Amino acid sequence: MPFTLTETFKTRAALVCARYPRKDAALIPLLQELQREKGYVAEEAMDALAVFLGLPYSRVKAVVTFYTMFNRVPAGKYHLQVCRNVSCHMAGAPGLLARLREKLGIAEGETTKDGLFTLSAVECLGACGTAPVMQVNDTYFEKLDAGKLDALLEDLRHGRLRAIGR
Ligand code: FES
Structure with a gap:
């Protein structure tokens, strides 16, 4: 078309x-x-x-x-991009990715059936000092841990995209 x-x-x-x-x-x-x-x-x-x-x-x-910031196929309402580079890797990014895969039931590169979330593992987001980092659309979430990630997912499910405390 x-x-x-x-x-x-x-x-x-x-x-x-x-x-x-x-x-x-x-x-x-x-x-x-x-x-x-x-x-x-x-x-x-x-x-x-x-x-x-x-x-x-x-x-x-x-x-x-x-640039991974450009989507070549339709993405979900919230594009979760988890940095997988060295600083974030050492600060727990693999665990965060695994948690997201489990909670959302999708792998990297996939979108949830409800169209809410797309999950990606990306290269350095330039915020290594506050690793581990995940970008959601245009917003960065830094110094993430399992608790913050769960709270963020809950917020997003309720349509709230807001910065969380560092
Ligand atoms: S290594 Fe993750 S932001 Fe640089």
């Missing part, structure tokens, strides 16, 4: 592009805009954005596939 950039997107894109000396420098923020609008960045959306920015499709795809 052909993908069309919405007028809302094009209006926002013009504002974003105006902040940069060259249109192609706006690639990442525009991919974020697309993802905010649709929840993920489909192949067709990458193609449409490449045409819009006058870039090769391969350049757009390379960026989308490099």
Whole structure:
């Protein structure tokens, strides 16, 4: 199915592009805009954005596939991204991932049947000093432990995405 950039997107894109000396420098923020609008960045959306920015499709795809923050398939309402790099690994990330797999009944890369949660293991989130870290959509949860994780899941199930104490 052909993908069309919405007028809302094009209006926002013009504002974003105006902040940069060259249109192609706006690639990442525009991919974020697309993802905010649709929840993920489909192949067709990458193609449409490449045409819009006058870039090769391969350049757009390379960026989308490099950064784990971009979803290439529809994700759940809450995308749980657990850092699996060294600091977080040593601070208990494997246990947190195992707990999430068990509580949600899904593996990494999967979404719960109710569409509420998608689980991913990702590379360093740049908050190693407060490991272990999990990103939920655009919000970081740091110094996590089993208790905080359980409380957070409960909050999310009730539609509350709020920072928890460090
Ligand atoms: S290792 Fe987890 S945030 Fe850097």
